[in-house]
Amino acid sequence: MQKQKKRFISSVLAGAIITACAVTQVYAKADALALTVEIPQLDTAEYHKPYVAxxxxxxxxxxxxxxxxxxxxxxxxxxxxxxxxLRQWWRRGGRSLDLPYDGFTSATKGPGTHEVSIDLSKADFKDLAPGNYKLRIEAVREVGGRENVVIPITLPLETSSLPISKTGKTELGKIRLSVQ
Amino acid sequence: MKSKLLLKLIAAGVIASSMTMQAQAHKAWILPSSTVLSGDEPYVTFDAAVSNSIFSIDHAALNIEGVEVVDPKGNAVELENTSKGKYRSTFDIQLKEQGTYKVETASGGLRARWEDEDGKRHRWPRRGQNATDADFAKAVPKDAKKLQVSQSYRRVETFVTLGAPTESVFKPTNQGLEMVPVTHPNDLFSGEEATFTLLIDGKPAKGASVEIIQGGSRYRDQQNEIKVTTNDKGEFNVTWPDAGRYFVEASYEDAQAKAPATKRTGTYVAVFEVLPM
Structure with a gap:
């Protein structure tokens, strides 16, 4: 478990500039996140663990x-x-990555709930511009189906917006994004 | 007397229109087994045929002697396991380079039709005959009647991509009717709009008519063709209604031909795969 990181920012400057507004804004930014992904148990003649991105x-x-x-x-x-x-993932960068995808790859996982840590303070994430993003989870199974689950988030991510849960219908079960 | 002439004209009209219909009914295509690939030097296999229904193997094999494959680095790729059957030809290629490959067969040049003194019709080159423009003067008699000479080009192609799509194979030859994509043909998704540019001899092909038909027409009552026309920049747009494989055929004609031709025509055919979102 990574330590929980909370940052409190008093917008003193903003308060000084916007003189008409005397409210001091305080919010907590969430950096260390846990994404849990459930892979459902499926009753099928030929089962292969799904590829997930x-x-x-x-x-x-x-x-x-x-x-x-x-x-x-x-x-x-x-x-x-x-x-x-993994069609949507392939199109959104998968096809341009250098093999063998160091740093974020692992073997396929079977039915159950699996956790992925996301540290937004780390490289790749820390320079992302504030705004609306989609956290996307795509699963595809050999001789099976394909499913995409989308979790809309806003960066910087506020702890108050978490946890967010979504549930897939076929290839994915419950997906949950929370503070780690 | 008059009625006889009228009958002849009607008969000629019927023959002419049925010939056009036949030409339109038969679709030549090269269909890849996959268009988007990953992994280590994968193979793609192709069916090449002339058919009535889109992508049904129901009429004749396409001659693949003229098929050329260019890899992302501009090198020719060898066709493997070539075979010509009754209704289709097949071949395989191995993708050893990352990027987009073009698979094409193109032909064209001067085409002539005329009548001799007895009113017998002639055409050059004859069906299946190899001919070069230099042979024109020898092949077509000086006293040919009702001589019609056109400069006609035809191109049938498709694309496959290993890894990320690349653009190198889209450099036009500036001969005949060609397509230069705005939207990459191996990055097409249902519900999205795609744009392509058509060029005739390297210049925008304005007003070319384009017909787009989804595969599986054997299982539909209607062709459900999408008909579009290119704009002044030679561009056409299509929003793919469904995922699937599409037959795209464009035709262009104008009078800007070099003598002895008086007409310039181009036909362009491509097979595109559209993936589900």
Missing amino acids: VWLEDSARKSTQVALWYQIDKKNNEGLEWLKD
């Missing part, structure tokens, strides 16, 4: 990678062949 996307679809679970252990990198089936 998580990324943060701005309104111009510019994306920052968060996590990728794929068949990392197959010989001759055969697991890379199916990455394109």
